[in-house]
Amino acid sequence: MRRTRFGLCLALLLAAPATALDDAPATPPFDSAAALDDWLSHNASPLDLMPPYARALFLDSLGFGPQGLHTLPVDILMAELTTKEAADMLRLLLDGDAPFQGLTSEEATRLRAARAEGRLGPPSEDVLRAYRSWQDALQRDHAASDATAAIDRLIAREAASDHDTGEDLRLLQRAAVQRAAEAPDDVRIDNAVALHARLRSRGLAMRTDHRDLQQALLRGGRLEQARAFTESLPDAGLPPVPVLDTARPLPAGAVGIWTIQADDAPVPTLRLDAIDLGTRIVVVSSPGCSFSTAAAAAIPLDPELGPLFAAHATWLIAPTAIAEAAMLRAWNRRHPATQIHIATHAAQWPMDFDTTPQFLVFRDGVLIERFGRWERDGSDRDALHTMLARAGLLRSTSPAPAAGDNPPQTSGRE
Structure with a gap:
């Protein structure tokens, strides 16, 4: 039985192409965060390509139990690493191939250049703290927690702002899309659309962002908006929004x-x-x-x-x-x-x-x-x-x- 977080949603599992990996040296299975930290302190890994805040978010969100790793925040990897880089990291953690779709090489180059050139500043302390608390609440299945209310407030504030907020915008856009998918209503969906549009205007919306917003629109029942959004991104590799045949009305009360x-x-x-x-x-x-x-x-x-x-x-x-x-x-x-x-x-x-x-x-x-x-x-x-x-x-x-x-x-x- 498998329960998935939004970052492991169906679109990632179905739409991602299989990834061929070069042979890598065998690594010991990590049965604790301490064992992984020790290995990372002596070895290079794809995590070295991530900014410190994203690396910390990923490592802090890993969950270990008596049988080893049980919680893996794939969505953070997909937002920061190429498909091959993410697959190499997942192979290290899972000792097997994992066909998830990350950044393209061009997207990774563009994102890393924006950081190196100072066009994408680090996240603010209040946004990073709220995002981390919200992620922790999700792992504990506390969907209606104070942390969720706090991230909703920050999303609404960001959607109403037109300031250049650097990594805050990336984090809150991802949170907004996830919140719109988890609890779809007009306000949440509109906020997600607004933040994605701002990210896209800056050239920092990646194919994973496009895919996740398409999913949120569909989950919210906005098929025509999802169709128009998909058609506006012909090179993003988004799956087509299907044609719906509703010619035969359902009987009253039918499912x-x-x-x-x-x-x-x-x-x-x-x-x-x-x-x-x-x-x-x-x-x-x-x-x-x-x-x-x-x-x-x-x-x-x-x-x-x-x-x-x-x-x-x-x-x-x-x-x-x-x-x-x-x-x-x-x-x-x-x-x-x-x-x-x-x-x-x-x-x-x-x-x-x-x-x-x-x-x-x-x-x-x-x-x-x-x-x-x-x-x-x-x-x-x-x-x-x-x-x-x-x-x-x-x-x-x-x-x-x-x-x-x-x-x-x-x-x-x-």
Whole structure:
């Protein structure tokens, strides 16, 4: 099971190209912040390319537990390092490849030149302190904390200002976009748009900034604004905003989902359909989650689960994935047994979409059972079977298939 921060949102996982890395010397796994700090004090790393405040933010946001690293603020790396530099750092921390998209070489050169030439001054103490407190609150899941209110006030102040505020603008623009995605309302979205426009006018808005604002606009339901924004940046590599086919109105009280049309048009089309929740298994899934892809690979081959899911399951992804319709269309072509649909409104569902995979059973529109995990080795198969039997969809518990039917998967990408 995986829970993602906004910096690890679906756009990063789906849109990022796979990154080839040169062979690097093996490094010991770091089981504590002290071990990592000691290694960094004796070795060069991509973190040396980051300004001191960003390096400190990244290191302070890492979380270690009994089994090693468990919290990794990828969004900070993506804002400061190229794709290759970030991948090298993630390989050091994770001992494996991580296909996230960072700055282009040109963007990194432009950003670092602005700092070297004094055109981008360091952040102010009050903004940096507020940003750090807000990030700490997010890690503790204190979404409605005083720190969140403080960062909202600073975002509003910055949006109303026309002064050159250096790194304050970069930090608060990132915070504004994240806040607009977390709790979309007109004020937050407008603030995010305003700060992004100022950053863009200074030549300091990067492709990660463009992508995150597009996501925030889509999460807030501003499809036409997202479409115009995307068209204004033809070279940014943003996924196209799809065409929405709403010709067939939904019945009163129906829950809507977007079905991705299986055509070859340059811009995908999403058809609005009503999902039948009479007897339905809903799998909250993401092609960017290796646990989800393991489930999608194993379940169709299971002699009991396969036929049941073929008859009653809908694989569903968060509404923000509307920006990734082209990628999802390609996924569906490669995985016809587990084709993904897109939820139209998160508020219509009794679960969050950040945790994947989740297995939920509905009867007559009511959630009656849920199961919230799938290990990559398939070891959760019997627990899922038990839940489905409890829901009346299977009659008896049977053992899992042989281990060879559930090969370990180490990557959430195809």
